[in-house]
Amino acid sequence: MLAALLTAALALVGFGGGTAAAAALRELPPNTELAGGPQQLLAAQPAAPAPLAAGVRTCSIAPQVADPAVLDLHGLVVDAATGEILYERGADAPVPTASVMKLVTAVSAIAVLGADTRITTTVVPGTAPGSVVLVGAGDPTLRSGDTSYYGPGTASVADLAAQIGDAAVVGVDESLFTGPQWQPSWHDVDRRDGYIAPISAAMVDAGHEEPLPIYAERTRAPGAQAGQALAQRLGASFDPGLRPMPGAAPIAEVHSPTIAELVDVMLLDSDNVVAETLARLVAIELGLGADFAAVDLAQREVLERLGVPVDGFVGADGSGLSEDNRATARLIVALLEALQREPDLAGLRALLPQNQRSGTLDNRLPGVPAGAITAKTGWIDTVFGLAGWSDAEGGELRFALFTVLPEGDPGRVGLPNRDALDAVATAMHGCGQRLANG
Template identity: 55%
Template sequence: MHATARGGRRLGAVVAAIVALPLGLGAGVAAAWGGAGELFVADATPTPTETPMPPLPSASIDPAPPRTCSITGTVTQPNALDAHGLVENAETGEVLFDYGAEQPTPTASVMKLVTATTAMYELGPDTRFETKVYPGETEGTYVLVGGGDPTLRAGGPSVYGDRAPSLDDLAGQLRERGIRVQRIGYDESLFTGAQWHPSWHEHDRADGAVGDVSALMVDAGRQDPAAHYSPRTRTPAQDATNAFAQKLGVANAGAQTPKAGSEPVATVQSVTVRDLVHELLLNSDNIIGEALARHVAISRGTGSDFAAISEAQVQVLRELEVPTDAFNGADGSGMSLENRATALTIMGIVELIQRDEHGLGELREYLPQNQISGTLKDRLPGIPSGQVQAKTGWTDEVFGLAGFMTLADGTRLRFAVFVAIPPASGQRTTLDNRDALDAIITDIYQCGTGLRGSIRTVSV
């Protein structure tokens, strides 16, 4: 394994460490490094030898071009709010820009990088979740038992496509087996606790961004299953059971318990965790994020409610040697006001993806691409199409973006940048703040490896 540096990030042996923040970065950041212009240099005292080594010919040294490109003005403009960020050369590990990277910030949907990574690692990419029908305690009563698959379809057109299982599949199995159902009840007990996080905004339910989270739901609770953004139900399990009861021509028996010791009489499986993560990252599906976070918590034994998520995520991140200082995973989607992460934590995950450690490299292919796909389809027009692959994030408190960019010469950078509302300001983000974030990312691309903000040269 690599040695650790800066709160546990895996890096190679440090060959030099120099901090030279440009004037104008801000007093808070300069103080974090002991004052602008202060240098920290590794001990370079030579070890005495009998015969001094001859100097290398100057022709063998290929010095890096000077780094003189500053984005300080863009980062400190008013619409950039309280900005935090970290940019590194993905090929050398060199830190090109560090602006409050150790300070926690709200995450918005950049939190989904945490959820995706922990789900792929903990649950496995080929895992599927099962929705089952069991005999009930009363003769003729059967129980629809949720297995934590929010993509289960009522049966019609869905944003999740025909590969997602449907209630029609379950009803067909019951008919094929000649099972006569008189009443159908439901069991959503796999997930516990509140189904709506108290810090979520009510308008996000009406706008269709998120809804109540249940282990039993159809079409992620959307009123219009074919629309990504559709108002969400407040009673997901009851709605799913009503839909199933209609297909069977029977009554909804309400909450029920399967008969003790019974075996399922019908079962459908979700698509794989890999497929769910793809949808999570590409289209920023919040309900999938909540379901996956609970499955990770259940697997880790921390619980099955909102309160169990953060502990489970921290356990996995530490196992992956990602720094977790000041981290709080209040939910799996990033919608909560209480989520906190540093740019160092997010960069640790981006680096895992780049290195393809534990098979996580495929996550890069699921990230939106600027001007091409997902939540970046209409963004970053100042950068050639497809040169940025990154997870977006947006709430009333913050805009964020984290992932990779490929420069014109083929060099790759990795980055994590946030523009957040200052604490207790009472403000809400606007599209002007998103444009400020996009301007920062565009300037990073234009500066490339000439970006100047801090210097920490490492071997990888």
């Protein structure tokens, strides 16, 4: 359904249809099932509340902003119906994005790859007699066993093995993605804590050492992990140096959940590995390359085609985990406006967390009516971010808020800073259309 809905929007912004790559194609999350959900969620959204009659804006969030735990606030709040600026503070200064960057990745994936596209993982004959090679196509949710954090709708190594029959040796082809698998600004502690893995075109269980816990430690060698999983299923040995037979046709294939379903889990659970693989696939489909540098180019191209100004933007990765990412609050609000302007893309909003209801906002913003704030969260050592919509009194607000560690401060943000940001967002919601810029 979403693919049909997206047609008009894609024509409007001039994206490609998604062929080659598409065909081959730190937050606390709840467990989610991929199968069957996002396409229904991506239906038409309810109309925004009617604005109150024009009046004097006298409601201030200054007391909340003055809390020392807010650190350095950068934010922009606008009337979602008119675009009128209600509040701004440091809105043009580029700041680390944290996982708010996933808004860019989500839009790019849906627009460029297509909502209903599935990633096809194949196995082809290898160059040695009796050998086969697993060819990675960018599906990190391929599961090694019978269970997976990502749910029963994922492709499985067992299904590949059943199509192959016998093989003596298994290799793996990770060549779809190029360049370093590890972004230099990432921290290895994040791999050990389960937030990220080296990014390979061939992965199982998103690189988790154990398939079910979302925060299980992740492997250092995802391609080898995937190849070994297939070898174990076949009772074969694994040879990391084995290469595919040139021009050989696939002898087995399996298909990922749809791009919309992958975007769903990426946004709701703030899944970094899914974000990174989708960002690479977008760059490949746009013909810009397959490494981290290409991700930055692709993100910029998508933003520009949507009419979003890219001043100060740095797309160091697709997940927002890198402290080198930069965006302004004004850029993020402009991206949200683009989604609101294009009805076929606006359905992405339904995949975002809601306060007191879902995803990374499930246990946050208790002072706001449940579900009244729909937003992408973000958290790395230097920043907390929150960007989305508030169904406030008098009309809807569109906003981006970042509480940033001052430059040169060697510390790290923590829960008191997150709570202070939530207090600002709660006060913003309470003010609604009466929010004063000061």
